[in-house]
Amino acid sequence: xxxxxxxxxxxxxxxxxxxxxxxxxxxxxxxxxxxxxxxxxxxxxxxxxxxxxxxxxxxxxxxxxxxxxxxxxxxxxxxxxxxxxxxxxxxxxxxxxxxxxxxxxxxxxxxxxxxxxxxxxxxxxxxxxxxxxxxxxxxxxxxxxxxxxxxxxxxxxxxxxxxxxxxxxxxxxxxxxxxxxxxxxxxxxxxxxxxxxxxxxxxxxxxxxxxxxxxxxxxxxxxxxxxxxxxxxxxxxxxxxxxxxxxxxxxxxxxxxxxxxxx
Ligand code: NAP
Numbered sequence: 648x649x650x651x652x653x654x655x656x657x658x659x660x661x662x663x664x665x666x667x668x669x670x671x672x673x674x675x676x677x678x679x680x681x682x683x684x685x686x687x688x689x690x691x692x693x694x695x696x697x698x699x700x701x702x703x704x705x706x707x708x709x710x711x712x713x714x715x716x717x718x719x720x721x722x723x724x725x726x727x728x729x730x731x732x733x734x735x736x737x738x739x740x741x742x743x744x745x746x747x748x749x750x751x752x753x754x755x756x757x758x759x760x761x762x763x764x765x766x767x768x769x770x771x772x773x774x775x776x777x778x779x780x781x782x783x784x785x786x787x788x789x790x791x792x793x794x795x796x797x798x799x800x801x802x803x804x805x806x807x808x809x810x811x812x813x814x815x816x817x818x819x820x821x822x823x824x825x826x827x828x829x830x831x832x833x834x835x836x837x838x839x840x841x842x843x844x845x846x847x848x849x850x851x852x853x854x855x856x857x858x859x860x861x862x863x864x865x866x867x868x869x870x871x872x873x874x875x876x877x878x879x880x881x882x883x884x885x886x887x888x889x890x891x892x893x894x895x896x897x898x899x900x901x902x903x904x905x906x907x908x909x910x
Pocket of ligand 1: 691730755756757758759760761780781782785822823824825827849850851872873875876877879
């Protein structure tokens with residue numbers, strides 16, 4: 648994605664995946680800054696640590712307590728978070744700007760992605776947002792953290808509450824890691840969702856997760872995780888290079904080829 652945009656914008660550079668051990672993250676980041684990198688994207692499990700190591704924070708990273716971007720700027724590390732904005736942009740583009748306005752959303756999970764999803768749905772005008780997670784205490788902790796930062800009513804659903812919640816749920820978001828790399832998707836009965844309901848999966852590998860395949864079979868609207876990945880990446884690229892890259896069909900096609908095993 649970033650290589651595509653570097654090429655499209657005539658910027659000389661490279662985007663490389665670099666693993667880091669948790670206890671060496673600080674050294675790794677300082678080394679990258681010293682080596683002339685403009686910044687890094689941060690992924691699981693380093694987002695909270697990167698946030699803690701940063702010298703300053705934007706409102707989005709403060710809202711979720713995690714950074715998916717660090718910009719290296721004259722010896723300072725600036726924490727940014729584009730996960731919530733990326734999901735909001737993608738839901739808006741895939742479902743329309745008013746699809747969940749005044750509606751109820753249920754989010755599976757309670758980690759950083761679930762927190763970002765709460766903010767994204769709140770930003771799109773959802774009336775109520777509930778977290779349903781295998782560990783309800785983690786849901787309660789996430790809701791406590793976000794209290795006062797969202798206009799929507801936020802709440803926790805018990806793991807067995809899906810049957811009663813589903814009929815009034817306009818959008819179901821999978822923000823757990825279930826369904827990733829061949830693991831099973833959450834085993835919820837999607838038949839209970841109302842006509843016109845939608846299912847969004849933040850997992851993007853595989854692109855068509857078992858959850859989304861089941862939703863498609865039932866005639867529900869679906870949103871895959873690649874769109875969020877691309878939109879959060881576009882915001883990161885703009886932070887690194889000061890250029891807003893295009894989220895184009897050509898880019899999506901290229902990424903689908905790569906994810907589906909093309910060349
Ligand atoms: P995280 O902080 O590790 O949270 C993972 C969540 O999944 C937790 O709520 C955990 O439940 C739940 N979970 C894990 N294994 C489970 C299982 N076997 N059964 C039921 N629940 C399980 O991870 P995260 O950063 O929030 O990321 C979550 C997912 O979102 C990942 O798949 C990640 O790739 C995806 N993501 C996608 C994008 C994108 O751009 N598309 C961006 C960010 C994240 P407990 O609380 O009980 O442990």
